[in-house]
Every structure is written in C-alpha cells, then in structure tokens.
Amino acid sequence: MTKAITVAGLHKSFGRTHALDGLDLAVEAGEVHGFLGPNGAGKSTTIRVLLGLLRADSGAAQLLGRDPWANAVELHRHVAYVPGDVTLWRNLSGGEVIDLYGRLRGGRLDRSRRHDLIERFELDPTKKGRTYSKGNRQKVALVAAFASDVDVLILDEPTSGLDPLMEEVFQSCVEEERDRGRTVLLSSHILSEVESLCDRVSIIRRGRTVETGSLAELRHLTRTSVTAELAGPPNGLAQLPGVYDVALHEIEGSQGHRVKLQVDTDKLDAVLRSLTESGVRSLISTPPTLEELFLRHYTGAEEEAVTR
Amino acid sequence: MTTMAVRGHGSGQLAGTAALLRLALRRDRVMIPVWSVALGALVASGAGTLEKVYRTAAERADVAHSMNGNGSLRALYGPVFDDSIGGLAAWRFGGFGYVLAAVMSLLIVVRHTREEEETGRQELLSSAMVGRRAPLTSALSAAFVANALVALIITSGLAKSTGDTAGSAALGLTTGAVGMLFAGMAAITAQLTESARLAKGLTGAVLGAAFLLKAAGDTATRDASSVLDWLSPLGWAENVRPYAGERWWALLLIVAAALAQGAAAYVLAGRRDIGMSFVPPRPGPAEGRISTAYGLARRLQRGGLIGWTLGFALAGLLFGGMTDGAADLVGDNAQTKEIIQRMGGQSGITDAFLATMAGMLGMLAALYATSSVLRLHSEETGARAEPVLAASVSRVRWAAGHLVMAFGGAALIMVVGGLGLAAGYGREPGPILGAALVQLPAIWALAGLAVLLFGAFPKLAQAALGAVGLCLALGWIGPALNLPQAVLDVSPFGHLPKLPGPEMAWTPVVLLTVVAAVLVGAGLGALRRRDIAG
Numbered sequence: 001m002t003k004a005i006t007v008a009g010l011h012k013s014f015g016r017t018h019a020l021d022g023l024d025l026a027v028e029a030g031e032v033h034g035f036l037g038p039n040g041a042g043k044s045t046t047i048r049v050l051l052g053l054l055r056a057d058s059g060a061a062q063l064l065g066r067d068p069w070a071n072a073v074e075l076h077r078h079v080a081y082v083p084g085d086v087t088l089w090r091n092l093s094g095g096e097v098i099d100l101y102g103r104l105r106g107g108r109l110d111r112s113r114r115h116d117l118i119e120r121f122e123l124d125p126t127k128k129g130r131t132y133s134k135g136n137r138q139k140v141a142l143v144a145a146f147a148s149d150v151d152v153l154i155l156d157e158p159t160s161g162l163d164p165l166m167e168e169v170f171q172s173c174v175e176e177e178r179d180r181g182r183t184v185l186l187s188s189h190i191l192s193e194v195e196s197l198c199d200r201v202s203i204i205r206r207g208r209t210v211e212t213g214s215l216a217e218l219r220h221l222t223r224t225s226v227t228a229e230l231a232g233p234p235n236g237l238a239q240l241p242g243v244y245d246v247a248l249h250e251i252e253g254s255q256g257h258r259v260k261l262q263v264d265t266d267k268l269d270a271v272l273r274s275l276t277e278s279g280v281r282s283l284i285s286t287p288p289t290l291e292e293l294f295l296r297h298y299t300g301a302e303e304e305a306v307t308r
Numbered sequence: 309m310t311t312m313a314v315r316g317h318g319s320g321q322l323a324g325t326a327a328l329l330r331l332a333l334r335r336d337r338v339m340i341p342v343w344s345v346a347l348g349a350l351v352a353s354g355a356g357t358l359e360k361v362y363r364t365a366a367e368r369a370d371v372a373h374s375m376n377g378n379g380s381l382r383a384l385y386g387p388v389f390d391d392s393i394g395g396l397a398a399w400r401f402g403g404f405g406y407v408l409a410a411v412m413s414l415l416i417v418v419r420h421t422r423e424e425e426e427t428g429r430q431e432l433l434s435s436a437m438v439g440r441r442a443p444l445t446s447a448l449s450a451a452f453v454a455n456a457l458v459a460l461i462i463t464s465g466l467a468k469s470t471g472d473t474a475g476s477a478a479l480g481l482t483t484g485a486v487g488m489l490f491a492g493m494a495a496i497t498a499q500l501t502e503s504a505r506l507a508k509g510l511t512g513a514v515l516g517a518a519f520l521l522k523a524a525g526d527t528a529t530r531d532a533s534s535v536l537d538w539l540s541p542l543g544w545a546e547n548v549r550p551y552a553g554e555r556w557w558a559l560l561l562i563v564a565a566a567l568a569q570g571a572a573a574y575v576l577a578g579r580r581d582i583g584m585s586f587v588p589p590r591p592g593p594a595e596g597r598i599s600t601a602y603g604l605a606r607r608l609q610r611g612g613l614i615g616w617t618l619g620f621a622l623a624g625l626l627f628g629g630m631t632d633g634a635a636d637l638v639g640d641n642a643q644t645k646e647i648i649q650r651m652g653g654q655s656g657i658t659d660a661f662l663a664t665m666a667g668m669l670g671m672l673a674a675l676y677a678t679s680s681v682l683r684l685h686s687e688e689t690g691a692r693a694e695p696v697l698a699a700s701v702s703r704v705r706w707a708a709g710h711l712v713m714a715f716g717g718a719a720l721i722m723v724v725g726g727l728g729l730a731a732g733y734g735r736e737p738g739p740i741l742g743a744a745l746v747q748l749p750a751i752w753a754l755a756g757l758a759v760l761l762f763g764a765f766p767k768l769a770q771a772a773l774g775a776v777g778l779c780l781a782l783g784w785i786g787p788a789l790n791l792p793q794a795v796l797d798v799s800p801f802g803h804l805p806k807l808p809g810p811e812m813a814w815t816p817v818v819l820l821t822v823v824a825a826v827l828v829g830a831g832l833g834a835l836r837r838r839d840i841a842g
C-alpha cells in the first residue's frame with residue numbers, strides 16, 4: 001500500500017516551546033487515520049507542517065509523496081482542510097465562503113454534492129459570518145471540504161460544536177469519503193467517533209508518537225482485568241510474567257478463593273492455564289475500554305507535565 | 309422542587325467596572341503611557357522649541373502677523389491669537405495635539421468595547437459579575453485616564469516654561485477634553501456597528517470632517533469666528549484661545565458635548581443585545597461568485613476604499629475652493645516666505661497652497677495604503693488567512709490581492725483627490741493632478757515599509773502606522789521648527805518636488821518608486837519563508 005502521509009523525526013520549536021519532538025506518523029492511502037493526543041500535544045502543529053504553513057526545524061514530512069513546504073500550492077489542489085476553530089469573514093455569507101474555498105482549491109466543487117451536503121447538515125448558506133454559531137461555522141468548512149474533489153482530507157477536531165445528529169451526518173460523510181478511496185487524517189477527542197471511523201490511530205504526547213496501530217492492536221497492548229472464583233488456592237499466579245495487582249480472598253464457608261488481577265493482554269493465555277489448574281468456578285474477563293486505553297496515555301502526559 | 313434565588317445587589321449595572329478597568333489598563337500598559345507621554349511631551353516641549361526659533365518679541369510678532377495673513381497656513385494650524393511664546397506654542401502644536409488626542413481616545417474606546425464583543429471575549433466577561441454598563445464605563449474610564457495624563461503633562465510642562473498657568477491649563481484641559489469628546493463619539497459608533505474596524509473608521513471620518521470644517525473656517529476668517537468653525541469640535545477647541553484671554557465657556561462647550569455623547573452611548577448600549585448592533589444583518593447570497601484570492605481581497609477592502617474615495621473627493625473640492633481666498637491674504641514677509649518655501653515651493657502662493665494640500669492628501673493616502681497593507685496582518689492573526697493558504701493559493705498570490713487594493717487604491721484616491729482639488733479651484737486639471745500623483749512614490753514607499761514589516765517582522769507590523777504618523781508630524785509641524793534637513797529627510801514626502809509650481813524632478817520620484825518596489829519584494833520574499841500564525 002502507498003503512503004498518503006509520512007512524517008519522520010519531525011521537530012518544531014516556537015521560541016523555548018518544543019511543540020514537536022521527533023514525531024513520526026504514517027497514513028496509508030485510502031484509510032481513515034485517527035490522530036489523538038491531549039491538548040497541546042502537537043496535533044495542530046503537525047497538521048500545519050503538513051499543510052506547508054509551518055516549516056519544520058528538522059525531520060521529514062511528505063504529503064502524497066511530496067514536500068508540503070516546497071510544493072504547497074500544487075499539493076493543496078488535492079487536499080481539503082477543516083480547522084478546529086473556523087473563523088469566517090463577517091460580511092460574507094456561508095454559501096459564498098463554501099464556493100470560494102472550492103474555487104481556491106482548483107474550482108472542482110461538485111454542485112449536486114454541495115447541495116446535498118447543505119441539506120444534510122441543515123445549513124442556511126445565506127447567513128453571514130458572525131451570525132453563525134460555532135457549530136454552524138464548522139459546518140460551512142465541512143461542506144466546503146466534503147464537496148471538494150480532493151484526495152486527502154485533513155480534519156482538525158472538525159466536530160467540536162456539532163450536535164449529536166450532525167455528528168452522525170459527519171460520520172456518514174467520512175465513511176462515504178473512505179468508500180470513494182480518499183484518505184482522511186482525523187484529529188479528534190471524541191472516542192466514539194474514533195472507534196467507529198478510524199482504521200488506525202496514532203496517539204501523540206508532548207510532540208512524540210507514543211502509540212500507533214489499529215484499535216485492535218492497541219487494545220492488545222493494554223491490560224485485561226480478570227476476576228475468577230476458584231475451587232482451590234491459586235498457584236504461583238503473582239509470579240507469572242505480565243501479571244499485576246493480584247488480590248486474593250478466601251470465600252467463607254467453602255474451600256473456594258476469589259482472585260482479582262490485571263494482566264497484559266498478550267500474556268492472558270498463561271494466566272488462564274494457571275487458573276484452570278486450580279479449578280475455575282466462574283470467570284469474568286474485561287477487555288480494556290477505549291477510555292482506559294486513552295486515559296493511560298493522556299494522564300501519563302499530565303503527570304509528566306506536573307513533575308516537570 | 310426549589311427555585312434558586314439570587315438576592316439582588318441594588319441596580320448592579322456598573323458591577324465589575326473596577327475589575328474591567330484594571331484589565332483594560334493592564335492590556336494597555338504600553339499603549340496608553342506611550343501615547344500619553346509622547347503626545348503630552350510633544351506639546352509641552354513646544355514653548356522651548358519655539359523659543360529657540362523665534363528669539364525676540366519682534367520676531368514673534370512678525371511671525372504671528374505673517375502667519376495670520378496666509379490662508380493655507382491658517383487652514384493647517386489655525387490663526388495665531390497671541391504672539392507670546394505660549395500663544396505661539398498653542399497655535400503651532402495645539403491643533404496637532406487635539407487630533408492626536410482624538411485618535412488615541414477613539415482607539416482606546418473601540419478596543420475595549422466593540423472589539424471585545426466582536427472577538428467574543430466580552431461574552432465570557434459579561435457572564436461573570438459584570439453589569440450591563442460596566443464595559444462602556446471601563447472603556448471611557450481608560451480613555452479618561454489617558455487624557456488626564458495628557459492634560460497633566462501639557463499643563464505642568466508649559467506652565468513651567470511659559471509661566472502662564474491659566475493659559476497652560478487651558479491648552480492642557482482642552483486637549484484632554486477633545487480627547488474625551490472623541491471617546492464619546494467612538495462610544496456611540498461602537499454601538500451602531502458590529503465591526504470594530506468600521507467603528508474606528510466612522511469615528512475617524514467624523515474627525516476628518518471636523519478638521520476639514522475647521523480648516524475651511526480658518527481660511528475664511530482670521531479669528532476662527534466663521535460658522536464653519538462653530539460646526540467643528542476642533543473649531544471649538546481653537547476658540548478656547550489659550551494664552552490669549554482664555555474663553556473657558558468654549559471649553560465647557562466641549563466638555564458638555566463629550567458628556568452628552570457619553571450619555572447617548574449609554575442609552576444606545578442599554579437598548580441592544582451583546583454582540584449586536586441596531587442594523588440587523590441581512591442575508592447574503594446562497595452561492596458565491598468570488599473565485600480568486602484577489603477577488604476576496606477586493607471584496608474585503610471594497611467598503612473601506614469607497615469611504616476613502618468619497619472623503620478624498622470632498623476634501624479635494626473643499627481645499628480647491630479655498631485656494632483663491634488663501635492667495636489673497638498673503639503677507640509680504642520673509643519668514644512666511646521661507647516657511648511656505650519649505651512646505652510648498654516658492655513659485656507663487658497659489659501653487660504653494662495647492663502643493664501643501666496635495667501633500668496633505670498624500671500623507672492621508674499613506675495612512676490608507678498602510679492600513680490596507682496591514683489587513684494582511686489582521687487576516688493572519690484572525691486565523692482567516694490559514695484556510696485560504698491551505699487551499700491552492702500561494703502566499704505571494706494571497707498577499708498580492710491585498711497589495712493591489714493598497715497600492716492601486718492609493719493611486720485611485722489620489723486621482724480622485726487631485727481631480728477634486730482641480731474642480732474646486734476651477735482651473736485646468738492637468739498640473740494639479742500631477743501634483744497629486746507625484747505623491748504616489750512616497751505613499752508607496754511607506755506602504756512598502758508595511759509590507760516589509762509584515763513579511764519579515766510580523767510582530768512589529770503595526771509599527772508601520774507609527775512611521776506614517778511620524779511622517780505626518782514632520783510634514784505638519786516640522787517646517788516651522790528649523791529642524792535639521794537630515795531629520796526632515798526621514799519622511800519620503802520631503803524629497804518630492806513641490807508641484808505644480810516648480811519643474812518636475814524625476815530623480816526622487818524614480819528612486820522612491822524603486823525603494824517601494826524593493827521593500828515590497830523583500831517583504832514578500834520574507835513572507836514566503838516564514839511560519840504562518842494560526
């Protein structure tokens with residue numbers, strides 16, 4: 001598969017702030033790639049480097065196989081961008097802005113799709129700049145992006161401000177884009193959105209990529225919690241590799257024991273063997289939720305920030 | 309179910325004013341001191357400066373006599389009411405100080421009222437313990453602090469150097485009062501429009517109209533008693549007559565007008581919702597026709613350019629109409645001749661007057677061109693440039709759209725202003741149009757400086773307006789101060805031939821055009837290489 005976006009060892013500083021500290025990112029052509037990380041982790045900076053708006057201090061960034069800094073104008077014919085906070089001109093109507101962006105991207109705005117999108121997003125294109133609410137300003141940029149005939153969509157927290165119904169419309173639009181073979185880089189904090197849309201995700205923290213892969217792969221890297229009732233005492237559970245926080249209780253009035261533990265998901269097999277040796281009466285195994293997966297990375301960042 | 313009740317604290321309309329004022333003064337901790345001290349010190353040092361130029365009482369009487377005899381100088385500075393050193397200082401620096409105090413005040417008030425609402429910051433502030441009248445009150449209070457500082461510096465500085473406390477107080481208080489009058493005016497326009505830019509523009513237009521009326525009135529009469537003077541707040545200020553038997557009632561007139569405007573602003577503010585104005589926004593077209601970066605720039609700057617064009621047409625007509633009257637009143641005096649030579653050339657007082665007026669229009673056009681270039685800066689810092697540059701638009705193409713409006717627009721308003729001058733004067737338009745167009749290289753050079761600052765040092769971009777202000781000051785009050793030529797040469801306008809009188813000199817015109825082109829090229833080159841703010 002070809003890569004739509006490759007970023008390797010990207011560094012970018014603003015004065016004394018190191019926004020990007022050796023960031024890596026690879027987005028396959030045709031996939032929806034989730035781009036996650038706590039506030040200030042460097043997501044928008046990466047996106048702005050990919051758009052050729054910022055020049056990286058060092059490292060390589062490629063969009064559709066080319067350097068975005070040197071080839072910004074040509075590349076932007078193939079890219080539509082939606083910022084997280086859309087600002088419009090006060091005296092231009094939403095419809096004018098949609099058409100302007102379409103033409104500035106090379107004049108290939110699909111009229112019927114534009115019409116269709118305005119209806120689906122329930123947008124009034126005759127209102128002017130400041131009279132739009134935050135969500136409606138966001139819709140203006142989304143309609144302009146989805147109606148453009150481009151290869152790559154770069155969406156920076158595009159649904160902040162959309163109501164749940166519009167969130168659904170947004171998700172179906174992204175799915176249509178994927179079905180048409182387009183590549184989407186989606187920066188988002190909305191986990192349900194990431195879970196239902198993204199083929200793969202990259203999690204970044206303090207300017208560095210800490211995790212990348214499909215959601216299934218990422219889940220695999222985290223711990224599963226296991227609660228079991230055993231017929232006899234467990235045998236050497238705590239000594240198994242990848243096992244943490246073992247808690248053991250004898251159950252009153254029987255020979256049984258209740259055991260609770262956390263285990264790295266890829267070490268689950270050995271734990272189950274050990275448990276069955278003691279005779280399993282009941283077993284509850286809970287895979288990590290997406291929230292736990294992200295919180296592990298996000299809170300880690302906070303602790304580091306505090307100790308700094 | 310219970311209902312939560314909040315106990316009332318009296319009216320509460322002004323709640324939070326003190327906190328907002330502290331915020332305003334904190335945000336303006338550089339702007340207010342710099343403006344107040346620079347403006348106050350300029351006027352306050354006037355007596356000392358003039359004492360060096362006009363050493364004896366006879367010289368001062370002479371200059372007062374001849375200045376009063378010349379209509380074009382009266383249009384700029386107003387009549388001399390008294391030939392004491394204080395009287396001359398009030399004449400020479402007073403008008404300049406009034407205009408600067410007005411500009412400072414309108415910037416402060418709009419910045420803390422409409423600009424806060426436009427950016428949405430006021431909404432967050434107003435959701436806290438902030439009364440409905442608190443934002444306006446704190447903005448006017450900030451303007452009051454700045455103007456009080458100006459009045460204090462002028463009064464104390466001049467009282468020391470002239471020994472005339474009453475006259476100095478009259479000049480200082482009048483400067484502060486004019487500032488507050490335009491603070492009140494800005495408070496009203498900030499209620500009437502949803503755009504901070506437009507509120508500043510409207511107040512600036514009122515200030516320009518006030519200046520034109522005063523200038524026309526001063527040309528028509530020798531003692532500022534024309535009806536036109538009484539139609540202009542700047543004419544009232546002139547009629548306070550510091551150091552010449554102060555007319556305190558004229559000062560009271562200004563104060564009363566400032567208070568009335570402030571009160572009107574409160575009434576208007578009480579009748580509208582936050583963020584809104586009285587003109588409901590009209591719906592726009594559902595489909596757009598703008599298809600290029602230039603089209604966007606033209607659309608964004610069109611309204612401003614139309615306003616400037618109308619203003620220049622009016623100013624040209626008015627100045628042109630004053631020309632004959634100005635020439636009739638010439639004093640036959642070496643001192644005047646010398647000053648007029650420096651301002652407008654020697655070949656006849658009519659030509660000199662026309663050259664002076666063309667030069668004034670040129671400096672105002674530089675203000676237009678520079679603020680038009682700085683639209684690039686506000687587009688960038690307002691995060692509206694980013695999505696345009698994320699489309700298939702190169703940075704140079706994006707900037708060029710706005711530069712066409714800045715450089716071409718300056719040419720347009722100079723043509724219109726020149727034609728206005730010619731029409732008002734009623735003679736052949738060719739030479740007068742030439743006098744207007746010869747200003748363009750200097751205008752472009754200043755606008756080019758703005759392009760360079762925006763491209764290479766975007767944080768300093770606003771300093772370009774300061775450079776235009778400096779050139780205005782040099783052109784306005786420089787010639788009578790015997791400043792060294794090296795200082796006067798800082799302004800590109802000082803190098804231009806004083807058409808329509810003398811021969812056309814091509815060298816400075818070509819050189820300044822080249823300088824402008826180099827500055828623009830360097831600015832665009834730097835823009836291509838730097839990061840875009842988001």
